[in-house]
Amino acid sequence: MRPLLLDDDRALPADPATRAVAREVYGATRDLPLVCMHGHVDAAVLAQDRPFSDPASLFVVPDHYLLRMLVSQGADLRDLGVATTGGGTVETDPREIWRRFCAGWHLFRGTPTRYWLEHELHEVFGVTTQPGEDTADALYDHLADQLAKPDFRPRALFERFGIEVLATTDSPLSTLPDHATLRDQGWGEKVVPTFRPDALLYVDRPAWVADVDRLAELTGIDTGTYDGFGEALRARRRVFVEAGAMATDHGHLGTDTTPLSPAEAGRVYAAARTGQVDPADAAAFAGHMLHEMARMSCEDGLVMQLHPGVLRDHDRAARALHGPDQGFDIPVATEFTRGLRPLLESFGRDPRFRIVVFTVDETTYSRELAPLAGVYPAMRLGAPWWFLDTPDGMRRFREAITDTAGFYNTTGFVDDTRAFVSIPARHDLARRVDAGHLARLVAEHRLGLDEALETAVDLAYNLPRSSYARRT
Amino acid sequence: MRPLLLDDDRALPADPATRAVAREVYGATRDLPLVCMHGHVDAAVLAQDRPFSDPASLFVVPDHYLLRMLVSQGADLRDLGVATTGGGTVETDPREIWRRFCAGWHLFRGTPTRYWLEHELHEVFGVTTQPGEDTADALYDHLADQLAKPDFRPRALFERFGIEVLATTDSPLSTLPDHATLRDQGWGEKVVPTFRPDALLYVDRPAWVADVDRLAELTGIDTGTYDGFGEALRARRRVFVEAGAMATDHGHLGTDTTPLSPAEAGRVYAAARTGQVDPADAAAFAGHMLHEMARMSCEDGLVMQLHPGVLRDHDRAARALHGPDQGFDIPVATEFTRGLRPLLESFGRDPRFRIVVFTVDETTYSRELAPLAGVYPAMRLGAPWWFLDTPDGMRRFREAITDTAGFYNTTGFVDDTRAFVSIPARHDLARRVDAGHLARLVAEHRLGLDEALETAVDLAYNLPRSSYARRT
């Protein structure tokens, strides 16, 4: 049995002089509320507030970081309890799934998954030994006991975590019933929806025709024409604004934002309605719609989030068997300077507009993103995303972008969490890494300690709040 | 009021053991003369030697680093005193402009602008408090007093800064009157021109036809044909050589250097003379002319500098309103291996040739630039440029290129300064960062201290001199 680490100084710089400063800077942020502007937790979890059922379905089955690592060393997703659309026996015993995860614990050495899990297990559940074959059953029993207690229900944890606001990610066709429930119960300011319209903007998706029919039905607006489509999108955005949404989110493959002429847009739209759209036209239309989404953001004040550059479902057979988001999404090189130019030329200096840009291509930090965010007032850089939301990834981000974008053209920390109980671990880690970065600047006499303390609080709390404040 | 920092150990590594070595290495270079082979200071400033008029027009209005950061947080360039070609009131009160800058001081935390300004304010002007809303007026008065004194005129500062030589950047159509004045006054070796012919090489520029007419007028050579154009360029280069120029400078968007056949070059040239040139032809011609510029460098010994990969005037409306160089230039991914191949195959092993390559795309450091400079004798790597001329940017450069290119295939430090009074700050920072890098090698027992001291002096002084020595 190996003890869980979780030293008070974890993830702070090793050099003693820098660490002492980092500890002080971190102290200024460690107890601040959590502002969670980009989450993937299902609102139903909080609306219904049911106990989590077991350790495997809380920690293992829904965590694509964790699944992909086990798969990379030969595990089968079915043996980890991931449902299939086709054949094969799926493991249903949560204890067996938990054991398989524990047996692979060494694979996570040096990864943020390891770091987050240790934090969760220790800080949330009081675990003091590392997972392993020898400890799997005892840990399972301990966790199952805890999960049965009222203190471990979703809302109790939400309060205990100090979450001030949590944004969910929602279909543009959702009627947001769980958010309505939450609002009725006084949780309306705590849990807010986010408008994620990708499915409607990629007009060559197989389900697209049905989806725009549903859009018409929901809004009472005829979506038979491109103009009607635009009006219906505006109507749905209004519903989200009324439900408390602060932002939209866009997960396009590329960054093209070139507007089409209305005639051209109408032509592509009409073709798509017949189900016979050219793939190149569909891609151009998606880029055009990003430009239109920016226009609508100027109108209704929703902050626009862009998360480009991920090739989804790299292994199409795995997708066919298990569905999306199982770890087979892989980044590609992404270009921002030319791609975002039309959008930024149109709206980048418009005081009503705010765009937050994320990337999984860190080569763009110093070359494109920091120079763009460092001049266009509408643009802010989101936190390092996904594969880069790691101690070294966050450090490299600050080192590469601060020179040109400073601290105040970033949003501060934005988590991107599916795993509800990992939220505090992620914020805590970001605060530690930012403290380390600021401490290095202080130790190198590039910044005063008073300024570092102020900046740390801005990154942890004030910038996420102000960056996502609705603009109208 | 916050005090200015400016610790003696600033920008040196925080680890005490490494810092002690870095301090010693830095001590070997801190008082060496400044060799400034790539400046953007106007020769007229030194030829006329008039007092600087006020703090705003010295520090704020001409500094695109500083303007872009204020704009990124919502400032209007007009309110910062930047002239427009169109409408809008431009602020004319320098004190008001200075106040706006001081109010945004916190935005520069962690940026090199902050670092340089602190150095300038403290070391050049004796300021001991940071800019801020509370100190703006007092600082303004103090700086205005200083600027009125004879010790703060351009030539007095030039001497005080210890500048040994300063290269300016000049139009290929310039008759270099200010350089002539300087030469007559014994400053001819201190201030030298640089031949920057981009405007003549991009044949689809609106003013190109008029410019080649002017070229003919200046040289007495008929530029109606491609051959005449080449001869006229050679003539102008000779004028620059006679005026003391050591180098040319080229700011192309890409790195293509593919030569055209004489017939093809003549065809494109003839089309361009009619104002009816195809954009693709114009781009190919620009690449061809880089190859020709290298050929001419072999003839006349001017060192060729290449600064590619920046998309100028990203926001065309800002360009239309305020002109170029106001902070809206954004880098793009740049390719060197294939682009430079024709030029390097033709001239890369020619002992008469020297090319110095800069980049704002640091992804090319270890992949392309260090491998190229590490084998072709004609090629040296310039210092980290523009958005990368920062403490962390310079550190990453040395860490990424030294393995393959060593120290002696770099030019040592080359500043790229528009802001005259920031020159010492920039050299001082580079010497500190190189000292830190060398100190780490010493602390890790990868280099002897005696070698580190020798190398530091080479990087600060000998390599800039030898890299820019005219080759014939």
Place this chain on the structure above:
Amino acid sequence: MRPLLLDDDRALPADPATRAVAREVYGATRDLPLVCMHGHVDAAVLAQDRPFSDPASLFVVPDHYLLRMLVSQGADLRDLGVATTGGGTVETDPREIWRRFCAGWHLFRGTPTRYWLEHELHEVFGVTTQPGEDTADALYDHLADQLAKPDFRPRALFERFGIEVLATTDSPLSTLPDHATLRDQGWGEKVVPTFRPDALLYVDRPAWVADVDRLAELTGIDTGTYDGFGEALRARRRVFVEAGAMATDHGHLGTDTTPLSPAEAGRVYAAARTGQVDPADAAAFAGHMLHEMARMSCEDGLVMQLHPGVLRDHDRAARALHGPDQGFDIPVATEFTRGLRPLLESFGRDPRFRIVVFTVDETTYSRELAPLAGVYPAMRLGAPWWFLDTPDGMRRFREAITDTAGFYNTTGFVDDTRAFVSIPARHDLARRVDAGHLARLVAEHRLGLDEALETAVDLAYNLPRSSYARRT
């Protein structure tokens, strides 16, 4: 005279707290046997076991790292003893060549060549002063004396170095006579061949037609058709398997692995047989053949190695004069996500398949390679290759990939050595750098010391062995 450094703590982190941990971690691996799964030493050197002739032909003439640095500062390859196919006098006096190398010793400051050479000179040959003009002759005499002794013959050094296994790189047309000799002498498990079929897969190479004729002759299989070609390749792979080969190696320019239909492949093959193949078809065929090589690996269990992204012979004149591998190979940007998709979709989850991927484009570490290796069980990341096989290059690799791929989706250290006597230096350096990385994780409380010790041994020994274990 400068003393050779070679401090016990060399290449370990400078911070004293981290260094103490690193020293302990390094201690766990420093004496482990060397597993050398990807070498370029000629098997004949070991089969014949003749003494090395002189210092210049051992250290200088065959080392392209060293040659390229001297060339970059103006040396002529002929003066360094490199043979030409054309004119010019080639230096034949090894002492003179050695002197030229020693005079350029300062050029290697900060490079791994310097680091390796110091290790070799001190640890293998007992040298205690640095090379230099003043020491060149004395060093030459000392080294020449040593080389004449039986203890410095190849096999004696092999044993002294603690090499457990050394893979060579071999032509697919080789009959492997040296390996047969070695096997007869009981060295069959120590020196194993590697199947490197590039020459047969690029069907537009001038010698290709002759090579496939030779392939037919060797195998007794008619290579007049595409099907026969495939059968003949299978036969040759079997010969390599029987001779102890564990792996294939592929040095394609790109990463395309798109399969062609059998008909299409047959059409291109038939055209190539006539010597009239379209270059685009030839490139597509090479990509197709990578896919086929993966299929054959599933059949015969050979581990597939891919080393893409190098433009060979950048200076074609240098190639024409001196042949390949003289330092003029330059990396280009490389794409893996889309390129490897067909291959990984076909075989990436096949338990019979293993692919080890190398790169000289470190921008792909966090963006593409770690995400791919972190989910596909067949894929492992090789060690930083070539220009990245350096202290800082190895550190950046671990920092960029561990977050997503962990340690156990890498192969641990794989050297790529032409210079036989540098093998221990390279392994020692990698063990030191990995120790430094692990020590930082421990010092930052991200990993336990016991785990770091275990992981270090895995990286140095167990992972290279298991990653290259034949799969069937």
